[in-house]
Amino acid sequence: MTTASSADHPTRRDFLYVATGAVAAVGAAATVWPLVSQMNPDASTIAAGAPIEVDLTPIAEGQDIKVFWRGKPIYISHRTKKQIEEARKVPVASLPDPQSDESRVKAGHDQWLVVIGICTHLGCIPIAHEGAYDGFFCPCHGSVYDTSGRIRQGPAPSNLPVPPYTFVSDTKIQIG
Amino acid sequence: MSGPSDFQPTNPALKWIERRLPIMGLMHSSFVAYPTPRNLNYWWTFGAILSLMLGVQILTGVILAMHYTPHADMAFKSVELIVRDVNYGWLLRNIHASGASMFFFAVYIHMFRGLYYGSYKEPREVLWILGVIIYLLMMATGFMGYVLPWGQMSFWGATVITNLFSAVPYFGESIVTLLWGGYAVGNPTLNRFFSLHYLLPFVIAGVVVLHVWALHVAGQNNPAGVEAKTEKDTVPFTPYATIKDMFGVSCFLLFYAWFIFYMPNYLGDPENYIPANPAVTPPHIVPEWYYLPFYAILRSIPNKLAGVVAMFGAIVVLAFLPWLDNAKTRSSKYRPLAKQFFWVFVAVCIGLGYLGAQPPEGIYVIVGRILTVLYFAYFLILLPLLSRIEKPRPVPNSIADDVLAKSGGKAAPMVSSVIALMVAAGLLLGGVDSARAAEGGNKPPAQKWSFSGPFGKFDRGAVQRGLKVYKEVCSSCHGLSFVAFRNLAEAGGPGYSVAQAAAFASEYKVKDGPNDQGEMFERPGRPADYFPSPFPNEQAARAANGGAFPPDLSLITKARSYGRGFPLFLIDFFTQYQEQGPDYVAAVLQGYEEKPPAGFNLPEGSFYNRYFPGHSIKMPKPLSDGQVTFDDGSPATVAQYAKDVTTFLMWAAEPHMEARKQLGLQVFVFLILLTVLLYFTKKKVWANAH
Numbered sequence: 001m002t003t004a005s006s007a008d009h010p011t012r013r014d015f016l017y018v019a020t021g022a023v024a025a026v027g028a029a030a031t032v033w034p035l036v037s038q039m040n041p042d043a044s045t046i047a048a049g050a051p052i053e054v055d056l057t058p059i060a061e062g063q064d065i066k067v068f069w070r071g072k073p074i075y076i077s078h079r080t081k082k083q084i085e086e087a088r089k090v091p092v093a094s095l096p097d098p099q100s101d102e103s104r105v106k107a108g109h110d111q112w113l114v115v116i117g118i119c120t121h122l123g124c125i126p127i128a129h130e131g132a133y134d135g136f137f138c139p140c141h142g143s144v145y146d147t148s149g150r151i152r153q154g155p156a157p158s159n160l161p162v163p164p165y166t167f168v169s170d171t172k173i174q175i176g
Numbered sequence: 177m178s179g180p181s182d183f184q185p186t187n188p189a190l191k192w193i194e195r196r197l198p199i200m201g202l203m204h205s206s207f208v209a210y211p212t213p214r215n216l217n218y219w220w221t222f223g224a225i226l227s228l229m230l231g232v233q234i235l236t237g238v239i240l241a242m243h244y245t246p247h248a249d250m251a252f253k254s255v256e257l258i259v260r261d262v263n264y265g266w267l268l269r270n271i272h273a274s275g276a277s278m279f280f281f282a283v284y285i286h287m288f289r290g291l292y293y294g295s296y297k298e299p300r301e302v303l304w305i306l307g308v309i310i311y312l313l314m315m316a317t318g319f320m321g322y323v324l325p326w327g328q329m330s331f332w333g334a335t336v337i338t339n340l341f342s343a344v345p346y347f348g349e350s351i352v353t354l355l356w357g358g359y360a361v362g363n364p365t366l367n368r369f370f371s372l373h374y375l376l377p378f379v380i381a382g383v384v385v386l387h388v389w390a391l392h393v394a395g396q397n398n399p400a401g402v403e404a405k406t407e408k409d410t411v412p413f414t415p416y417a418t419i420k421d422m423f424g425v426s427c428f429l430l431f432y433a434w435f436i437f438y439m440p441n442y443l444g445d446p447e448n449y450i451p452a453n454p455a456v457t458p459p460h461i462v463p464e465w466y467y468l469p470f471y472a473i474l475r476s477i478p479n480k481l482a483g484v485v486a487m488f489g490a491i492v493v494l495a496f497l498p499w500l501d502n503a504k505t506r507s508s509k510y511r512p513l514a515k516q517f518f519w520v521f522v523a524v525c526i527g528l529g530y531l532g533a534q535p536p537e538g539i540y541v542i543v544g545r546i547l548t549v550l551y552f553a554y555f556l557i558l559l560p561l562l563s564r565i566e567k568p569r570p571v572p573n574s575i576a577d578d579v580l581a582k583s584g585g586k587a588a589p590m591v592s593s594v595i596a597l598m599v600a601a602g603l604l605l606g607g608v609d610s611a612r613a614a615e616g617g618n619k620p621p622a623q624k625w626s627f628s629g630p631f632g633k634f635d636r637g638a639v640q641r642g643l644k645v646y647k648e649v650c651s652s653c654h655g656l657s658f659v660a661f662r663n664l665a666e667a668g669g670p671g672y673s674v675a676q677a678a679a680f681a682s683e684y685k686v687k688d689g690p691n692d693q694g695e696m697f698e699r700p701g702r703p704a705d706y707f708p709s710p711f712p713n714e715q716a717a718r719a720a721n722g723g724a725f726p727p728d729l730s731l732i733t734k735a736r737s738y739g740r741g742f743p744l745f746l747i748d749f750f751t752q753y754q755e756q757g758p759d760y761v762a763a764v765l766q767g768y769e770e771k772p773p774a775g776f777n778l779p780e781g782s783f784y785n786r787y788f789p790g791h792s793i794k795m796p797k798p799l800s801d802g803q804v805t806f807d808d809g810s811p812a813t814v815a816q817y818a819k820d821v822t823t824f825l826m827w828a829a830e831p832h833m834e835a836r837k838q839l840g841l842q843v844f845v846f847l848i849l850l851t852v853l854l855y856f857t858k859k860k861v862w863a864n865a866h
């Protein structure tokens with residue numbers, strides 16, 4: 001576009017240039033949208049992320065299983081009395097990410113801990129039943145979680161998240 | 177001409193960079209200050225159009241590669257998943273697939289323009305040869321790209337083209353095995369083609385840089401064919417050429433968008449919607465339209481090696497053009513004989529293209545041979561001869577003189593050649609179409625479909641009724657494996673709610689597993705599941721159906737077609753008629769006859785159908801009146817069933833059709849506005865130059 005505007009109708013000509021440029025810019029911007037949007041999960045991936053049901057009967061006290069939901073490992077632990085007590089004994093205020101054990105399990109199903117098994121530091125999978133707190137231990141950079149999946153030591157900033165889930169019956173949960 | 181630039185940035189940071197890497201000066205001298213002849217016509221905008229197409233193909237190609245699986249068992253499915261599930265996947269695929277055709281369309285115009293105006297002559301020989309190299313690379317890239325969807329035409333195209341190399345004496349077989357990475361075209365072939373298809377466009381981009389470099393050294397040719405001498409002969413590239421190119425590009429995009437949004441399958445072969453099958457060759461192996469002239473040359477010569485040599489020779493001869501044509505006058509405008517023969521040559525090329533799509537028999541072979549001789553005669557005899565005997569008309573003294581000489585009336589030849597080109601292209605495509613028509617079987621009657629035309633929408637009631645017909649009748653033999661239950665609740669479909677789709681899914685038993693005991697088990701279907709197929713594998717399906725394999729119906733309305741005949745086929749392009757598949761499916765469902773006509777020999781276990789190619793079909797008459805009852809009171813007749821189930825299957829084949837047409841309308845409104853604005857801007861800018 002030229003800078004000099006001719007003597008006759010300078011405004012009309014400038015308007016034409018600006019309008020053309022603006023329309024072209026809008027078109028370019030709108031073109032970018034599909035090119036970016038295609039990176040999001042596709043419809044089949046989203047559909048495959050539907051809720052799953054897990055039967056709890058085979059998990060004995062003191063044991064835990066790992067299931068996958070939306071590509072993420074979910075730990076389901078059947079906690080012992082001792083483990084529950086340990087989790088509830090510690091003063092909540094003293095924790096790095098203060099959360100009570102009660103708020104991390106479903107009332108009446110206190111023995112079941114369901115957490116997403118992904119370390120909140122940088123995404124490794126912590127090992128169950130290891131570490132100083134009998135909870136989880138992440139081998140990558142040494143984060144230690146307690147029997148409620150709360151962070152106690154190491155570089156991880158927050159507790160293991162609890163996925164959305166409900167008890168369909170006493171022995172069955174639905175995750176998602 | 178792009179000497180050292182006097183461009184100096186004022187910003188200190190930019191200055192700092194410029195002193196160390198004078199990239200802004202390079203850009204400025206190449207694309208801003210670069211003097212461009214002031215008499216260039218719109219044929220010269222195809223250079224810019226081609227750059228755009230290369231960019232579009234690379235961009236969409238890189239994106240498609242993020243979702244595509246280069247494996248013989250999964251490639252076809254992954255392409256369908258792109259189209260059905262990836263956000264805007266259908267759009268990206270349409271852009272890329274019709275983009276290949278647009279790219280070739282533009283390159284042919286670019287090449288013919290060079291031929292007409294003598295753009296290959298001294299001092300532009302290297303520029304021209306680089307162009308021929310780009311064209312060869314494009315052909316290789318286009319061919320390998322066409323193999324990737326792994327449909328029937330992909331597979332058999334790959335087989336035929338790679339077998340060209342078996343003509344090489346002594347080493348032929350080993351070369352072909354080397355190309356395949358196996359004993360036949362298979363997974364290793366697909367993998368390497370994918371790798372090369374990704375690589376070659378970047379090689380093209382590299383050669384394009386050389387091409388542009390050579391162009392900027394020699395300067396652009398122009399319609400007068402005389403070199404620019406003074407300031408008066410040229411205008412700066414920006415804004416003059418830039419705005420003109422942008423207007424040209426915008427017009428081209430309108431044409432391109434017509435294919436993307438309204439005619440995405442117009443240039444494609446329906447066979448390619450059938451997954452590759454190494455056991456069955458399609459009745460007509462036809463390459464993509466842009467290879468047809470060379471394919472015709474290949475087939476014209478009755479000797480394998482000679483045919484292959486001639487085919488490659490037809491392209492290689494282009495590289496020698498600067499030395500075959502010795503005439504001093506560049507532009508054919510001033511060469512009365514060369515001008516006429518140029519158009520004869522164009523006609524020969526189009527004629528060869530037409531023949532390339534015809535069955536290689538009878539008169540087609542004879543005409544093909546004549547045209548092949550004419551093709552080579554043009555380069556090897558006519559052009560060298562003309563440069564000796566032809567008396568050219570005087571050329572203008574300078575470009576400025578040329579511009580002054582013709583004020584007004586210069587649009588006329590441009591418009592008439594565009595029309596001539598359109599008709600020629602139509603002839604070529606019509607040729608492809610009539611090859612299909614020759615397959616036998618009556619022409620199905622063209623029906624009125626709710627989903628046809630630019631504003632077409634699926635009739636929800638018909639899709640729902642069609643689903644019922646499919647479920648109660650067709651599904652006992654035919655699968656629908658690319659359609660998931662969740663699709664029933666998606667926009668643009670039968671219009672069910674999510675809960676209705678889930679309930680529909682739960683009526684099906686779906687195989688899942690293995691469970692903790694390692695066993696497979698059955699459970700009720702979920703929305704994410706796909707329609708289960710009636711048979712576990714092809715062998716079981718054949719065993720249960722007297723040796724015939726009932727095809728999967730997911731893509732049947734796109735995988736079937738019939739020839740529409742020459743004028744109709746052209747008209748279809750403008751009326752957006754794309755419903756040959758649905759016409760055919762509906763016609764076959766209603767085309768059964770109790771008794772074959774006298775003299776027709778019906779094989780045991782077959783049935784007579786008016787519309788099935790060859791008339792003898794293995795599927796017994798599937799529909800009869802009263803078989804399915806509709807809740808909405810629609811008539812329980814075969815005609816109604818056929819129409820409804822076809823509508824349903826069209827939706828199954830293209831679930832995003834409504835989105836495509838809606839977005840198409842928006843894009844067209846936008847592009848027309850942009851084109852009009854660019855036209856006036858261009859006029860304003862050029863007003864300063866005259």
Ligand code: FES
Pocket residue numbers: 119120121122123124138139140141142143154155156
């Ligand atoms: S990822 Fe677990 S401690 Fe770093």
